[in-house]
Amino acid sequence: MKLEILNEIIQKKSSSQNFALLTNLTNGNSEIFEFGKLLSIDFENYKKQIENYHSLKKNGVIDGTQIFIQNFTKPIEVIIVGAVHIAQYLVDLFKNLNFVITIVDPRKFFITDERFPNVKIINDWPEEIFKKLETDSNNALITLTHNPKIDDPALKHALKNKFFYIGALGSKKTHTKRCQRLKDSGFTEEEIASIHGPIGIELGGKSGPEIALSIVSQLVLESNKLILNSKK
Amino acid sequence: MEKQIKRTILEQGRDWFESDRKVILARVIQTWGSSPCPVGSNMIVNDKGEFFGSVSGGCVEANVIEECLDLLKNNNSFKQLEFKVSDDNAWNVGLACGGEIKIYIEKINS
Numbered sequence: 364m365k366l367e368i369l370n371e372i373i374q375k376k377s378s379s380q381n382f383a384l385l386t387n388l389t390n391g392n393s394e395i396f397e398f399g400k401l402l403s404i405d406f407e408n409y410k411k412q413i414e415n416y417h418s419l420k421k422n423g424v425i426d427g428t429q430i431f432i433q434n435f436t437k438p439i440e441v442i443i444v445g446a447v448h449i450a451q452y453l454v455d456l457f458k459n460l461n462f463v464i465t466i467v468d469p470r471k472f473f474i475t476d477e478r479f480p481n482v483k484i485i486n487d488w489p490e491e492i493f494k495k496l497e498t499d500s501n502n503a504l505i506t507l508t509h510n511p512k513i514d515d516p517a518l519k520h521a522l523k524n525k526f527f528y529i530g531a532l533g534s535k536k537t538h539t540k541r542c543q544r545l546k547d548s549g550f551t552e553e554e555i556a557s558i559h560g561p562i563g564i565e566l567g568g569k570s571g572p573e574i575a576l577s578i579v580s581q582l583v584l585e586s587n588k589l590i591l592n593s594k595k
Numbered sequence: 596m597e598k599q600i601k602r603t604i605l606e607q608g609r610d611w612f613e614s615d616r617k618v619i620l621a622r623v624i625q626t627w628g629s630s631p632c633p634v635g636s637n638m639i640v641n642d643k644g645e646f647f648g649s650v651s652g653g654c655v656e657a658n659v660i661e662e663c664l665d666l667l668k669n670n671n672s673f674k675q676l677e678f679k680v681s682d683d684n685a686w687n688v689g690l691a692c693g694g695e696i697k698i699y700i701e702k703i704n705s
Contacts, residue, residue: 364620364704365703366612369605369609370609373605376603391672424624
């Protein structure tokens with residue numbers, strides 16, 4: 364493989380783009396694939412299959428060919444509302460996974476560089492932050508404050524902008540009240556039911572790191588559903 | 596606010612190449628049955644036999660590195676390797692888990 368292709372992969376990965384690396388296993392030629400990009404003679408006859416594998420995020424030797432495709436997927440951007448201690452454990456657990464984290468909290472004493480040394484932090488109200496932040500279905504939201512004044516505006520924004528994962532920390536009782544408030548604000552039953560609350564898969568643990576693990580597990584499970592479903 | 600940059604396998608390969616090491620990229624391209632590393636897993640190897648990343652969770656790495664060093668000695672730029680289920684001798688190269696994997700190794704060149 365040419366060094367320039369290696370460099371292109373590194374650059375595209377760091378700027379969070381969706382793309383694939385194609386390799387012709389008979390002659391060793393490789394090139395980068397993106398939707399809309401013209402393919403060279405090594406790959407152009409397999410365009411349809413390449414696009415199909417890329418949409419499904421499927422890696423492998425394309426059936427009936429000698430073309431290997433390896434997909435690089437844009438990381439999911441996770442917004443964590445609440446710079447509380449569970450958020451600190453979440454940062455640790457997300458470190459080796461394909462997620463980009465932003466932590467937001469209007470409370471200045473929670474959201475400090477000392478508490479969150481290696482992650483993007485924004486000290487403001489979610490309402491204000493979402494006015495400036497571009498978000499879509501590649502985003503996930505985790506709310507941790509269980510303070511309606513901080514969490515609710517973030518949850519409403521995430522529902523309206525079709526975040527692919529929304530999870531809210533809080534007991535069943537807290538969550539029932541939360542659902543009622545969202546209903547009063549005009550959200551449908553179906554929209555409200557899409558919120559994972561109480562957040563996380565059931566691991567039976569109660570400590571901060573265990574709750575963080577259950578949240579990360581749920582988010583990984585949800586993010587792999589497209590791949591899991593395509594295998595059925 | 597980029598505070599920390601995580602070093603990746605490919606970045607390690609580029610850095611080795613830029614410091615005049617010869618570099619090989621190994622990638623899992625096919626698997627059958629149970630295999631420890633999914634298709635797309637990769638490992639980078641240099642001419643000193645140093646490596647970073649993984650293609651099998653420890654089962655065949657030694658053999659892959661050996662093949663990479665062999666490739667550096669000849670004119671071919673790539674090769675496919677196949678590993679099947681191992682026999683009872685645990686020290687033999689092979690996959691104790693009963694799977695099969697195909698690995699594609701290639702030189703990085705300018």
